[in-house]
Amino acid sequence: MRVSVDVSNIGGELNAPTSKSYTHRAITIGALSCECIVRKPLLSADTLATVAACEKLGAKIEKVNGDLHIIGMKGKPGVPDDVIDVKNSGTTLRLMTAISSLANGATVLTGDSSIRGRPNQPLLDVLNRLNVDVFSTRNNGCAPIVVRGGLKGSAAEIDGSMSSQFISALLMACPLATEDTILSIKGELKSRPYVDITVEMLQEAGVKILVDESNGIKFIIPANQQYDLKDYTVPGDFSSASYLLAAAAMLGSCITVHNLFPSKQGDSEIINVLRLMGAEVQWDAQQGVVTVEGKQLKGINFDAGATPDLVPTVAVLAAVADGVTVIGNAKHVRYKETDRLHAMAVELSKMGIMIKEEPDSLTITGGKLAGADLHGWHDHRIVMALTLAAMVAGKTTIDTADSVSISYPKFFEEISSIGAKIEMLDE
Numbered sequence: 001m002r003v004s005v006d007v008s009n010i011g012g013e014l015n016a017p018t019s020k021s022y023t024h025r026a027i028t029i030g031a032l033s034c035e036c037i038v039r040k041p042l043l044s045a046d047t048l049a050t051v052a053a054c055e056k057l058g059a060k061i062e063k064v065n066g067d068l069h070i071i072g073m074k075g076k077p078g079v080p081d082d083v084i085d086v087k088n089s090g091t092t093l094r095l096m097t098a099i100s101s102l103a104n105g106a107t108v109l110t111g112d113s114s115i116r117g118r119p120n121q122p123l124l125d126v127l128n129r130l131n132v133d134v135f136s137t138r139n140n141g142c143a144p145i146v147v148r149g150g151l152k153g154s155a156a157e158i159d160g161s162m163s164s165q166f167i168s169a170l171l172m173a174c175p176l177a178t179e180d181t182i183l184s185i186k187g188e189l190k191s192r193p194y195v196d197i198t199v200e201m202l203q204e205a206g207v208k209i210l211v212d213e214s215n216g217i218k219f220i221i222p223a224n225q226q227y228d229l230k231d232y233t234v235p236g237d238f239s240s241a242s243y244l245l246a247a248a249a250m251l252g253s254c255i256t257v258h259n260l261f262p263s264k265q266g267d268s269e270i271i272n273v274l275r276l277m278g279a280e281v282q283w284d285a286q287q288g289v290v291t292v293e294g295k296q297l298k299g300i301n302f303d304a305g306a307t308p309d310l311v312p313t314v315a316v317l318a319a320v321a322d323g324v325t326v327i328g329n330a331k332h333v334r335y336k337e338t339d340r341l342h343a344m345a346v347e348l349s350k351m352g353i354m355i356k357e358e359p360d361s362l363t364i365t366g367g368k369l370a371g372a373d374l375h376g377w378h379d380h381r382i383v384m385a386l387t388l389a390a391m392v393a394g395k396t397t398i399d400t401a402d403s404v405s406i407s408y409p410k411f412f413e414e415i416s417s418i419g420a421k422i423e424m425l426d427e
């Protein structure tokens with residue numbers, strides 16, 4: 001689907017959609033528990049992939065008035081009667097690869113072309129170390145992946161630089177292993193806040209995980225535990241809200257976004273980023289209300305190590321800011337739905353912005369955005385970020401715009417409701 005976007009001014013109030021990351025975990029942990037209600041889940045293409053995968057492994061999940069009522073597997077996933085298709089969801093693939101190692105039989109996991117090009121070898125290596133018979137069918141670490149069960153637990157080490165999802169996946173499965181696991185992190189643990197969310201939610205379910213940071217980072221995971229998540233309400237999503245907040249900052253408009261309470265989400269960092277760039281941002285954390293008033297922005301240095309999903313948003317903010325912005329420590333941003341460093345460099349160059357792409361960084365010199373026919377790279381975050389740039393530049397089209405269904409199905413409807421000039425061009 002293509003959209004056309006014209007110069008826009010926005011104003012008013014919106015509610016942030018609920019968190020994709022928290023929803024994935026609530027469904028998965030609920031499905032490993034006995035019985036659970038997940039309230040206000042994000043129902044998007046990615047989280048519905050997790051619902052479908054958990055059902056394949058034996059959970060019963062029903063949508064009731066917008067909530068999810070789950071009859072769980074009580075820690076014992078079954079052997080699916082068919083291949084698990086995670087569609088476009090990397091989180092679903094990683095979590096389910098680890099969870100299916102608890103089943104007494106073979107599980108095949110696949111996904112769309114993007115998923116079948118994303119790396120998983122560090123996770124497969126550790127699962128093999130933990131007695132799991134698991135391999136990728138093309139022997140390249142990518143899906144399709146075959147998991148033949150056998151998770152025991154042991155001491156293992158994993159590189160933390162590529163994806164925190166490998167660690168989250170192991171934290172999800174190892175408490176159900178038959179022997180204790182000690183997982184040591186080699187190098188920097190990128191996207192660390194997502195692991196914090198995983199630990200937080202497992203502890204909500206009564207699962208014990210000891211985090212030892214006395215000498216590097218180690219996760220000590222006792223075996224033979226039980227999951228007991230009964231009732232969980234999903235918080236608002238700062239990654240999705242970042243597009244709404246940044247739009248106001250870029251357009252010199254004022255917007256208020258509700259349902260944004262403090263949580264372990266690293267992408268709440270967007271508030272500090274906007275302040276550092278010169279926007280006026282009020283956050284009533286108690287009420288969960290963020291108000292942004294746009295001012296002339298200035299370039300900053302942004303370390304993307306903990307917050308990879310903010311990179312497209314920060315890149316378009318940088319495009320309209322005075323001076324230079326360096327987005328650094330960002331190599332892991334290349335392993336998402338697409339190589340987001342390259343995608344943003346190509347598309348912002350089409351809009352007349354000077355942008356230098358290096359292995360783990362983007363250097364962006366703010367300037368005058370020109371309208372263009374842009375490619376969305378079938379990546380929801382590229383499409384949503386480019387929409388903001390287009391609202392400044394005007395006379396812009398963006399293709400693969402349907403990919404917003406991955407994390408924010410109502411993005412175009414909601415941003416149009418506060419003034420964005422957007423027209424759907426074709427299906």
Ligand SMILES: O=C(O)C1=C[C@@H](OP(=O)(O)O)[C@@H](O)[C@H](O)C1
Binds near residue numbers: 021024091162190309
């Ligand atoms: O665990 C999660 O929910 C996520 C972890 C991050 O991936 P990496 O850990 O691979 O950076 C992030 O990009 C993704 O959108 C969601």
Ligand SMILES: C=C(OP(=O)(O)O)C(=O)O
Binds near residue numbers: 092
């Ligand atoms: C990369 C993302 O998610 P996933 O890794 O689950 O595909 C994302 O939402 O930007």
